[in-house]
Amino acid sequence: MRIVVLDDYQQVAGEFADWSGLDAEVEFISRPIVDDDDLVKVLHGAEVVVAMRERTAFTAGRLERLPDLRLLVTTGRVNASIDVEAARSQGIVVCGTESTTSATPELTWGLILSVLRSIPAEDAAVRGGGWQSTVGGDLDGHRLGVVGLGRLGTKVARVGAAFGMDVVAWSQNLDAERADALGVRAVSKDELFSTADVVTIHYKLSDRSRGLVGAAELEAMKPDGILVNTSRAGLVDTDALITVLEAGGIRGAGLDVHDEEPLPVDHRLRSTPRTVLTPHLGYVTEDTYRIFFTQAVEDIAAWISGEPIRVIG
Numbered sequence: 001m002r003i004v005v006l007d008d009y010q011q012v013a014g015e016f017a018d019w020s021g022l023d024a025e026v027e028f029i030s031r032p033i034v035d036d037d038d039l040v041k042v043l044h045g046a047e048v049v050v051a052m053r054e055r056t057a058f059t060a061g062r063l064e065r066l067p068d069l070r071l072l073v074t075t076g077r078v079n080a081s082i083d084v085e086a087a088r089s090q091g092i093v094v095c096g097t098e099s100t101t102s103a104t105p106e107l108t109w110g111l112i113l114s115v116l117r118s119i120p121a122e123d124a125a126v127r128g129g130g131w132q133s134t135v136g137g138d139l140d141g142h143r144l145g146v147v148g149l150g151r152l153g154t155k156v157a158r159v160g161a162a163f164g165m166d167v168v169a170w171s172q173n174l175d176a177e178r179a180d181a182l183g184v185r186a187v188s189k190d191e192l193f194s195t196a197d198v199v200t201i202h203y204k205l206s207d208r209s210r211g212l213v214g215a216a217e218l219e220a221m222k223p224d225g226i227l228v229n230t231s232r233a234g235l236v237d238t239d240a241l242i243t244v245l246e247a248g249g250i251r252g253a254g255l256d257v258h259d260e261e262p263l264p265v266d267h268r269l270r271s272t273p274r275t276v277l278t279p280h281l282g283y284v285t286e287d288t289y290r291i292f293f294t295q296a297v298e299d300i301a302a303w304i305s306g307e308p309i310r311v312i313g
Contacts, residue, residue, distance in 0.1 A: 003048040003300065004029060007055035010284075017293035022300055024048070032056075032262055040065045047071065048303075050296050053283065054079055055261070060086035071095065073299045074312070075292035076283075080205065084313035093303060094312045097295035104282035105155035108200055108230045111254030112139075114276045115226050116198070137197070137224060137251065140164035145196025147212070148231070149174055149184060153202035157184050160198075168192055171203065194220045198228065205232035215240040221250050228254040230282045238269070245272050256282050 001024040005013050008028045019026045027046075033039045033056045040062075043049060048071045051058065058072060060083045069092055074082055077096045087094050114120055117136035125133050144160035146153045146169040153169065160167045161183055168187045169179055176186040193199060193213075199221065203209055213227070213236040221227065227250060229236055238259050244250055252274035261280055263269065269277060295310070302309040 001025065001048065001304075002027070002046045003050070004043055004046040005050040005052075005296075006042075007032065007052040009052075009055075012289065013050075013052075013293050016286075016289045017297045019297060022297065022304070024300075036062055036065065043069065048300055049073070050293075050300075051075070051079065051082065052292075054081040057081040058087070059083055063087055063090055063092065071300065071303045071308075073097070073296045075099070075296060077310075078312070082312075088313055093308050095299040095303065095308060095310045096312050097292050097299065097310065099283065099291060100285070100288045101151050101155065103285045103288050104152050104202075104230050105159065106285075107256060107278070107282050108152075108156050108202075108228055109159055111228045111230065111256065111276055111278065112198055112200065112226065115228070115252040115254045115274070120276055137226075139198075142166070142197040143168060143195055145169070145187075145192040145199040146184065147171065147192065147199065147201045148203035149179060149182070150202060150204075152231075153200075154182060156200055156202060157182060165198075168196065172208075189217070190220065193217045195222070196225065197222060198226045200228045201231045201235055203231055203235055205234050210234045211237055213237065213241075215243070218244045219249065223249065224251045226251050226253065230256040233257040233259045242268050242272050245274055248274075250274075252276070254278075256280055 003024050003026045005028045008030045011030045013028050029042060043066055045068050047068055049069060050073045052075055063086050072087060072092055072094045074096050076099050082094060084094050118134040140163060142165055144165040144167045146157050148171050149169040157167045167184045169184045170187055170189045170192045174186050179186040218240055245253060254276045256278045257280055299310055
């Protein structure tokens with residue numbers, strides 16, 4: 001049996017689980033998949049594939065070109081890049097894993113503080129012989145706007161409260177009573193974007209939410225406001241964000257997710273001022289990877305035994 005583990009960018013998947021007990025040929029692919037033909041070539045003869053989050057899409061068209069595939073394991077409980085219905089129709093079992101809920105909120109605060117206090121720029125300045133070239137902002141007594149008060153947004157909100165921030169939140173179906181119970185005040189979308197000093201996005205991407213943060217929302221933000229997105233790139237109009245940043249309309253932005261990943265070398269964001277960019281690190285932690293790959297091995301072993309677990313769809 002041939003098992004292929006895709007998108008092992010850091011070349012560590014083999015270290016976070018014991019794959020030897022599967023009695024199979026396991027191949028780890030560390031480079032991004034280029035296109036459909038590349039995927040078909042890489043997965044030729046593979047009965048089992050492990051997909052790392054949404055790095056590689058499995059559309060109906062791609063699945064049709066993978067006749068050997070029988071089990072597709074995704075890290076995480078859901079994966080919007082996998083057409084689960086198409087997989088089922090082709091007799092492919094799709095399984096998932098559990099994940100942590102702390103990794104992305106922790107990175108969110110790393111990005112907030114990095115932008116607010118210009119940490120990357122000051123680090124570079126010190127290494128180059130400089131000293132204190134910026135004046136940072138503050139959190140205590142300032143307003144945090146959380147877009148999406150789900151599992152991750154709630155954790156971010158709690159940290160904001162610990163910093164002494166006034167925490168407000170908005171989503172299309174936010175329950176005001178639930179927000180109150182969390183010590184968060186529910187506000188309108190307009191109020192959140194126009195009054196928050198820090199806006200952080202924790203929203204599910206769908207056809208309805210795509211472009212949720214556009215030119216109007218960005219232009220409504222305070223001149224010293226910060227936008228952080230560790231959710232999905234499609235929630236924010238990237239071109240509008242670049243325009244606002246280049247015009248000095250907001251203090252800055254911290255972005256962990258991008259319209260195209262890996263981010264092309266010539267992408268405008270790479271030269272956009274007042275940004276802190278990370279390469280989709282939200283879930284990339286030791287604890288998360290240990291869960292992902294250990295449970296991926298469990299999923300494969302259970303499927304081999306004829307009793308699949310954590311089946312999606």
